Amino acid sequence: MNKISFRRLITLSGAIILISGVFSGCGSNSNQKVLDTTTSGEINISVDETFEPIVQAELDVFHAIYLTAKIKAHYKSEGDVINDLITDSARAIVVTRELTPAELKPLQDKKLVVRSTKFAIDAIALIINPANTDSTFSMPNLRDIFSGTISNWNELDKANANEDITVVFDNPNSSTVRYMKEMAGKNQFSAKNFFALKTNKEVIEYVSKHKNALGIIGVNWISDSDDSTATGFLKKIKVGAIAPDDGQPGSGEYRKPYQAYIAQGFYPLVRRVYVLSRESHMGLGTGFAAFVAGDKGQRIVLKSGLVPARMPIRLIQISDNNLFQ
Secondary structure (H helix, E strand, O other): OOHHHHHHHHHHHHHHHHHHHHHHHHHOOOOOOOOOOOOOEEEEEEEEHHHHHHHHHHHHHHHHHOOOEEEEEEEEOHHHHHHHHHOOOOOEEEEOOOOOHHHHHHHHHOOOOOEEEEEEEEEEEEEEOOOOOOOEEEHHHHHHHHHOOOOEHHHOOOOOOOOEOEEEEOOOOOHHHHHHHHHHOOOOOOOOOEEEOOOHHHHHHHHHHOOOEEEEEEHHHOOOOOOHHHHHHHOOOEEOEEEOOOOOOOOOOOEOOOHHHHHHOOOOOEEEEEEEEOOOOOOHHHHHHHHHHOHHHHHHHHHHOOEEOOOOOOOOOOOOOOOOO
16 A cells, blocks of 8 residues: 555544544533424423323323323412413423413513414313202302302202302312302402312312312313223212303203213303413424324313314213213
């Protein structure tokens, strides 16, 4: 081999070693941040505790399809969930409303855009003890109960027991508390006969043991007829039926929160469910939002007993003994 060829070989070898050293150094940098994609990576999300059953069902299927994705869900009250999005403790959240201008401002100050994806229509269910003989409520009745005008069961019907109505919520900062305050036009509830526990499960357990209790929960906890937890809860309580205001769809008829009545607008206590994401790139939060609003995700919503936001459903004739006794 002549000198020129040998010198070129040495130069080429040095270049190869240098280049490989650069890539090796990059690969060994443990502090390098690897961005997630729409179907891979690891993120935290915060979820309104009311929707734990449906969100967990969605996550189970999502993780089964996308094996390199890991979404860790934290179930909290609505107030805590929204705070997590604002403070960047969660990349995405599941809630029942859009953010207010005041909540959006700190995000907008950071040039962040919050993207909203509606994926379900939910209902608030009234639950009572099986020993309670009154299980029907008009909307005026409910406003009177939650405004404090009515506080005894026999004020609804003289045949009812002469007992105070104890209204039980899941959490003082929950979306159900906020919803019922707005329904009643109240900023606060009376401390006399209103109190909050911590979770929907605790509300169900309390109502099952106290005859005079009126529990307020998300229907998601009792609507899936194939879920053993939901059917177990239904054995412990009764579900109340509500008549809408005069002039509203379904007025004059008392109906329970069946999927068909929610879809038709005949059951009055309904709300939308959203995924809100603060991601500045096409990340895992964006991917999960697209999944729950897509075909597979909407079928999971349908099976759960809620109403899909983006998928037509077929209405069938139902009888009152199908699910909620």
